[in-house]
Amino acid sequence: MLISYALINRFHILDIHPEKSWVRNLLEQGFDVYMLDWGTPTSMDKYLDFDDYVNGYLDTYVEYVKNESSNDKITLQGYCTGATIATAYTSLHPESVKNYIATAPVIDGWRDTTVISNLAKHMDVDKMVQIIGNMPPEFMYYCFSVLKPFEQGIEKYVNFFKNIDNKRFVDNFLRVEKWLGDTPPIPGELFRQWIKDIYQDNLLIQNKMYIEGEHVDLKKIDMPIFTQVAVGDHLVSPECSMPLHYAIGSEDKTLRMYPTGHVGMIASGLSQKKVLPELGEWLAERS
């Protein structure tokens, strides 16, 4: 199983704490897990686009995992924006994907009800990419800071000081804070295509998206697919993720909704007790 993590923050959230580790849980259930680190783009990487990520990086990793595990097909999981890339990959290379797991995927930009989507719709992304190149992390921090600003900006830190004597709490808090404060820039061209094709023109869900001339047809996703959506997701709203379930060509498809948030779905007590056991059960039946 290969995990295509999001383009924002780092992949180690999936293994951030032994008791909340997505990776550890899957390993304990008997699955081999590979994770993909997209690295840190520099100014030189401003021309990296969807084609580089889908047909370049992800395809190379899939080939690597296929070779390592001596399999013709692998299970692919995509999380958040990593799921958009994985969805495009699965449509363009269905012969390499045995099962597909879409966790909080960014799919239908017009139905997204989050603040991020509102900001994206009004962005002059051509001007942005032409002038500054890569999307700087500071700009993304601003976008995140307007999501639940008082809960995240005040209540979270009040709680921290209330629990300052609790070693376990402080340990968990600092791990997540460190992760939150570490996000790489997004390559300019990829960001431009992202904002235009997903949020402004909404091409993916309308089956009108093309990557380097190749049609990303969601109907070609015909392998077993498991879609995981968080009801309280304020980064990728359920309305943005769920349309994938109805748009794909697969007959073996499962949609699960969980009473948690975007990060809660992959790194929390609930993910250990509910999300991962259900995923493991689904996967075991198809492995």
Next chain:
Amino acid sequence: MQSESPKEISDYYKHLSLFWTDIIHLMSSKPQALASIGPMRAFAANSKKISTEMIEINEIMMEFNQHLGEYYKQLTETWTTAQKKVNLKAPEVPQDIEQIEAFKRIWIDIFDNDFTELFDSEKFGENYGKLVSKELELTKHWNNITNVILQSVNLPSKEEIDEVYKEIHSLKKRVGKLELQLKKKELKKNTK
């Protein structure tokens, strides 16, 4: 000058500034004035560009400030409305040991709801988009000024560096795809 409009005053200074930069440019073009290979001549030859950029920066700054003012106005209005809602709710909070905690919860919930509503609104998105756009234009003019300085010391401009990056990207892409194709072919061969 006193009876003239701000636009006329702005035009007056614009022409005055361009007149002097033209004079400096003409003076520096004389071979006897400065050595033709030195940085000062190259800089002076392009100094008109810097003046033009500075004038345009000034104009964009005015628009930027307008959108920044609207941005803070929207935030302030939302804050005031949310605070009024909290004030109306405050008397309903039971006066017990949990009072402060309950009040804080109400305050955070109301403020988060109202600000999320603002950030989700068309008027905020539109103004914020324009604010960022003006900031980008400022950056563009700053880049143009920097390019003049870079060229005066025979260094490549941002556009020239971007061309190199584009070429490297294109080459890396081609090599990467060829390598992947080769690997896939080799794998197929080995499995046979």
